[in-house]
Amino acid sequence: MPDPAADLRIIGFLCNWCSYGGADTAGVARLAQPTDLRIVRVPCSGRIDPLFIAKAFYGGADGVLVSGCHPRDCHYSEGNYHARRRLELFLRLLPALGIDPGRFLYTWVSASEGQRWQQVVADFTARVHALGPMPRLRETDLAAAALCHPAAPQEGA
Amino acid sequence: MSTAQDAASLETLRAELRRAACDALQAGAELVLGWGPGPDPATLAPLFAASPGECAALDFGPGAVQNLAGHLRALAGRKVAVCVKGCDSRSVAQLLAEGLLRREELVLIGLPCAGVLDRTRLAPGAPAPGDWACAAPDELLDPRCLRCRFPNPVLADVTIGPGRAPREPEGGPHADLDAFLARPVEERFRHWERELGRCLRCYACRNACPLCVCRDHCLAETRRPGWLSQSSSVREKLLFQVIHAVHTAGRCTECGQCQRACPVDIPVLTLKRVLAREAEALFGHVAGTDPAQVPPLLTFRAEEPTIPDHGAEEGR
Numbered sequence: 268m269p270d271p272a273a274d275l276r277i278i279g280f281l282c283n284w285c286s287y288g289g290a291d292t293a294g295v296a297r298l299a300q301p302t303d304l305r306i307v308r309v310p311c312s313g314r315i316d317p318l319f320i321a322k323a324f325y326g327g328a329d330g331v332l333v334s335g336c337h338p339r340d341c342h343y344s345e346g347n348y349h350a351r352r353r354l355e356l357f358l359r360l361l362p363a364l365g366i367d368p369g370r371f372l373y374t375w376v377s378a379s380e381g382q383r384w385q386q387v388v389a390d391f392t393a394r395v396h397a398l399g400p401m402p403r404l405r406e407t408d409l410a411a412a413a414l415c416h417p418a419a420p421q422e423g424a
Numbered sequence: 425m426s427t428a429q430d431a432a433s434l435e436t437l438r439a440e441l442r443r444a445a446c447d448a449l450q451a452g453a454e455l456v457l458g459w460g461p462g463p464d465p466a467t468l469a470p471l472f473a474a475s476p477g478e479c480a481a482l483d484f485g486p487g488a489v490q491n492l493a494g495h496l497r498a499l500a501g502r503k504v505a506v507c508v509k510g511c512d513s514r515s516v517a518q519l520l521a522e523g524l525l526r527r528e529e530l531v532l533i534g535l536p537c538a539g540v541l542d543r544t545r546l547a548p549g550a551p552a553p554g555d556w557a558c559a560a561p562d563e564l565l566d567p568r569c570l571r572c573r574f575p576n577p578v579l580a581d582v583t584i585g586p587g588r589a590p591r592e593p594e595g596g597p598h599a600d601l602d603a604f605l606a607r608p609v610e611e612r613f614r615h616w617e618r619e620l621g622r623c624l625r626c627y628a629c630r631n632a633c634p635l636c637v638c639r640d641h642c643l644a645e646t647r648r649p650g651w652l653s654q655s656s657s658v659r660e661k662l663l664f665q666v667i668h669a670v671h672t673a674g675r676c677t678e679c680g681q682c683q684r685a686c687p688v689d690i691p692v693l694t695l696k697r698v699l700a701r702e703a704e705a706l707f708g709h710v711a712g713t714d715p716a717q718v719p720p721l722l723t724f725r726a727e728e729p730t731i732p733d734h735g736a737e738e739g740r
């Protein structure tokens with residue numbers, strides 16, 4: 268059952284042709300899944316700019332899951348090959364940003380792999396829960412913070 | 425080496441540079457981009473010479489900090505000569521590799537470099553701590569020069585001055601990155617929160633970057649889709665740095681112009697160095713070393729031996 272109090276925010280970017288279908292297969296088969304995941308459907312994993320993931324993290328996501336067609340199975344022949352290079356490089360930037368790389372997963376799930384989809388979501392959600400909520404950015408420059416939120420009371424005031 | 429000998433070789437080097445510049449003008453170049461006298465003795469400022477008379481003011485040394493490759497895109501379509509240090513030549517090679525410059529429009533005057541000064545380590549108005557012939561002491565150099573792998577131009581039509589040996593710092597060129605990455609994850613997160621908190625969003629880092637070629641179409645200024653809002657929050661500032669790093673991933677030659685341009689001294693080069701190191705580990709690609717190379721994110725291989733298979737193992 269969904270539990271808004273205990274859920275974390277996980278954003279999933281799923282390619283239209285394989286992984287979204289795989290998630291649908293899992294749903295049709297009524298395979299129980301954690302409710303932390305919010306899915307964004309994209310035409311192809313090649314559509315996913317690593318900045319989608321950065322923007323999700325800084326916008327309040329606790330985890331980001333990207334899933335596309337298996338290599339060699341892309342609907343557009345080569346979208347996921349490009350995605351694989353970009354996503355792997357971005358994954359390796361995360362430690363430098365102070366974001367635990369365990370909060371980000373990219374993987375491949377085909378439209379028939381409902382069971383595998385359930386497993387991926389369950390494992391990834393458990394992994395993000397083990398890490399807990401993502402730290403939130405605070406304003407460190409108080410002058411800038413006052414400009415940004417003029418009505419907000421200052422700390423200690 | 426005696427002071428008299430130094431002075432003699434300094435004058436020889438200068439004369440050689442000025443002659444090469446005049447030769448380039450005679451060979452059809454409209455301008456020679458180089459360095460000349462700056463606002464104080466330790467600084468050499470960019471000098472664009474269009475006549476042999478102006479070429480007589482060209483100079484080089486540890487004060488020649490700026491990467492002149494950043495000006496080349498605006499001059500595309502005209503034949504120009506440009507003075508390049510090792511790092512600058514990598515920017516030119518990278519722009520050539522991406523088809524953003526044409527080799528036949530460039531005359532490259534290569535200047536092997538023993539390191540440039542870090543202005544934050546010098547008192548204002550201080551005398552020049554070194555010149556072309558005799559290098560400045562290490563403790564006054566830009567830290568990136570102390571780990572320089574390419575002191576000699578990778579690409580040049582004419583090279584002036586003695587070749588320099590690459591630096592091999594103790595603990596490798598990435599010792600400081602490793603030390604940063606060894607800190608706890610939350611501390612690294614707070615590090616960027618604190619550093620970017622003082623960012624002014626002036627975009628000097630972007631404007632100084634020789635590889636930021638989108639000009640008026642920068643993502644930071646689009647409103648549809650709205651990648652960044654006008655809010656002065658640390659979230660927008662940090663996301664912009666991620667945008668800059670990701671857009672130069674596999675292309676950045678670590679010339680350090682972004683960090684040097686920052687008026688509030690934010691260490692923005694760190695993210696780009698991490699990406700450059702990982703691009704080298706994953707794709708064996710060192711940006712700006714060969715004008716014929718394809719940037720690694722513009723291509724792929726069906727089998728990627730260096731990328732772990734994130735689909736095969738169940739529930740990785």
